[in-house]
Amino acid sequence: MLAGDHGDGVAFAMELVVKLAEVSDAPRLIDITSAHIDGCLYHGAAGTDFVERMVNGGASVSVPTTLNVSSLDLLHPELYRGSPETAAAARRLMDLHVALGCEATWTCAPYQLAVRPSLGEQVAWGESNAIVFANSVLGARTNRYGDFADLACAITGRAPLAGLHTDAGRAATVLVKLDLDGKWFENELLYPLLGHWIGSRCGSAIPAIVGLDTRTTEDELKALGAAAASSGATAMFHAVGVTPEAGTVVQATRSQDVPELEVSESELIAIRAGFGSGEGRLGAVSVGTPHMSAAEMTRLAALTGGKQTSVPFYVNTSRSVLGSLPHEVVDRLSTFGATVVTDTCTYITPIMGEVEGTVLTNSAKWAYYAPGNLGVEVALGSLTECVSSAVAGSVELEDSFPGAP
Amino acid sequence: MTRVLVDGEASGHLLVLREPLSFWGGVDPGSGRIIDRSHHAVGESVTGKILVMPHGRGSSSSASVIAETIRIGVGAVGFILAEPDDIVVTGVFVANHLYGTSVPVIITNLPENPGRTVHLSARGARNVEGE
Numbered sequence: 001m002l003a004g005d006h007g008d009g010v011a012f013a014m015e016l017v018v019k020l021a022e023v024s025d026a027p028r029l030i031d032i033t034s035a036h037i038d039g040c041l042y043h044g045a046a047g048t049d050f051v052e053r054m055v056n057g058g059a060s061v062s063v064p065t066t067l068n069v070s071s072l073d074l075l076h077p078e079l080y081r082g083s084p085e086t087a088a089a090a091r092r093l094m095d096l097h098v099a100l101g102c103e104a105t106w107t108c109a110p111y112q113l114a115v116r117p118s119l120g121e122q123v124a125w126g127e128s129n130a131i132v133f134a135n136s137v138l139g140a141r142t143n144r145y146g147d148f149a150d151l152a153c154a155i156t157g158r159a160p161l162a163g164l165h166t167d168a169g170r171a172a173t174v175l176v177k178l179d180l181d182g183k184w185f186e187n188e189l190l191y192p193l194l195g196h197w198i199g200s201r202c203g204s205a206i207p208a209i210v211g212l213d214t215r216t217t218e219d220e221l222k223a224l225g226a227a228a229a230s231s232g233a234t235a236m237f238h239a240v241g242v243t244p245e246a247g248t249v250v251q252a253t254r255s256q257d258v259p260e261l262e263v264s265e266s267e268l269i270a271i272r273a274g275f276g277s278g279e280g281r282l283g284a285v286s287v288g289t290p291h292m293s294a295a296e297m298t299r300l301a302a303l304t305g306g307k308q309t310s311v312p313f314y315v316n317t318s319r320s321v322l323g324s325l326p327h328e329v330v331d332r333l334s335t336f337g338a339t340v341v342t343d344t345c346t347y348i349t350p351i352m353g354e355v356e357g358t359v360l361t362n363s364a365k366w367a368y369y370a371p372g373n374l375g376v377e378v379a380l381g382s383l384t385e386c387v388s389s390a391v392a393g394s395v396e397l398e399d400s401f402p403g404a405p
Numbered sequence: 406m407t408r409v410l411v412d413g414e415a416s417g418h419l420l421v422l423r424e425p426l427s428f429w430g431g432v433d434p435g436s437g438r439i440i441d442r443s444h445h446a447v448g449e450s451v452t453g454k455i456l457v458m459p460h461g462r463g464s465s466s467s468a469s470v471i472a473e474t475i476r477i478g479v480g481a482v483g484f485i486l487a488e489p490d491d492i493v494v495t496g497v498f499v500a501n502h503l504y505g506t507s508v509p510v511i512i513t514n515l516p517e518n519p520g521r522t523v524h525l526s527a528r529g530a531r532n533v534e535g536e
Contacts, residue, residue: 012502015502016495016498016499019411019494019498020491020494020495023410023489023491023494024489024491038465038466039469041466043429043434043466043469043470043473044434044469044470044473044476044477045473045476046469046472046473046475046476046499046500046503047469047472047473049476049503050472050499050503053503126465127465128464128465131465143491144465144491144492145465145491146465146466146467146468146491146492146495146496147465147466147467147468147469147495147496148468148469148472148495148496148499149468149491149495150465233462369430372430372440372441372442373430
């Protein structure tokens with residue numbers, strides 16, 4: 001491949017993969033079975049130049065490859081409020097990826113698609129929340145591939161054998177123990193708050209969480225991982241008794257002695273307060289970062305109970321999930337007045353417009369990035385609180401939250 | 406011990422960051438200015454500087470932003486890191502290939518005297534000259 005026998009595009013992609021192998025001291029390259037590409041979100045002409053070089057160099061992806069969110073909602077183009085020039089450039093970047101043979105999935109939650117990697121599969125995934133979900137919940141193996149690197153792996157079908165691709169690289173390096181009252185485990189905010197705590201405190205270490213309920217759902221683990229990969233560089237976590245490589249602490253740590261940290265209730269309460277108090281006017285609500293699953297969409301529809309939102313209410317999901325929903329669910333969300341956003345997400349592209357007041361979200365990832373990206377004030381609330389606040393037109397927090405006044 | 410991650414040559418003032426910086430969300434790709442409000446160097450410009458930091462941080466989109474700053478000509482002209490960083494290497498390596506630049510990335514003991522002008526010539530695995 002390096003010699004150019006497969007064309008200039010493949011040769012350039014292979015040079016990058018070999019460079020990354022050199023940087024990570026990988027002894028050799030391995031074959032991968034799938035890839036997920038984050039580079040289809042437009043950040044400027046450099047991204048387009050790279051993909052165009054691949055297309056013009058005759059390259060195409062050599063393994064099944066899904067695409068992350070882009071800058072545009074192709075199903076609801078009227079939602080985009082940016083400049084036509086940027087929209088055209090973003091669209092071109094999307095088209096170039098499809099020309100390489102990538103699937104037009106446009107979702108940050110490729111693990112919610114019908115086909116997903118299984119335990120032990122070697123893959124090359126981009127997008128921080130997808131990476132942490134693949135490693136932690138599916139037990140598939142990927143390092144944190146950035147823009148360009150994910151596509152280079154997809155084109156060559158290879159990745160450097162290093163880090164999370166190896167057995168030893170997946171061992172937990174810190175134990176996280178939960179010193180929490182039972183009521184926390186009935187509150188869905190436990191997961192984004194705990195994830196944010198882990199990212200802030202554990203950096204790029206691999207935590208093994210001790211004390212999560214064995215019935216913790218994939219959606220809860222999704223929220224945890226996305227939050228951790230935003231506030232920190234978490235690429236994998238274990239939840240003992242929950243995730244597939246952590247039946248016991250010994251299995252998670254691979255029998256190594258590791259330091260222990262303890263999470264306290266007061267720290268989680270402080271994280272929530274740190275995002276924003278929710279006092280004052282409610283400007284909008286945004287839920288579904290990462291993209292909502294079918295189960296979450298169904299639950300949201302049930303929570304709306306025939307009422308109507310009094311502020312803009314955005315629901316981010318994938319075209320795949322949206323297409324799978326029964327009509328009743330879509331109709332209920334429509335009656336409620338929700339704006340369903342697909343293919344992109346409200347924190348990375350101009351969809352919301354000017355917001356006067358706080359934006360309430362159920363996502364710690366959204367709450368982490370939106371103030372910088374959009375210049376908005378935020379507050380974190382459960383899905384139930386998001387719906388009741390939207391109806392009331394002001395932030396309505398439940399009394400059941402630990403630490404609630 | 407010094408190690409070259411990406412070959413290249415650069416002259417510029419050192420911009421020493423004690424804390425890692427995420428380029429995505431942390432640097433304006435149009436101007437090269439640091440916009441991360443939680444970073445101690447917010448408001449400084451990376452343009453024309455040899456950027457010294459422990460390692461990169463945060464989003465995998467940073468490789469695109471690094472490449473974009475180099476494309477426009479507002480990027481750092483060299484990187485000195487304390488440990489290997491895939492994202493920085495990827496962004497710089499791709500930009501050097503696409504735009505014919507020669508931005509080096511090396512690992513070495515981090516210099517501490519900001520403002521100093523340094524010439525960096527990095528070639529091959531261990532062959533580094535700095536003054």
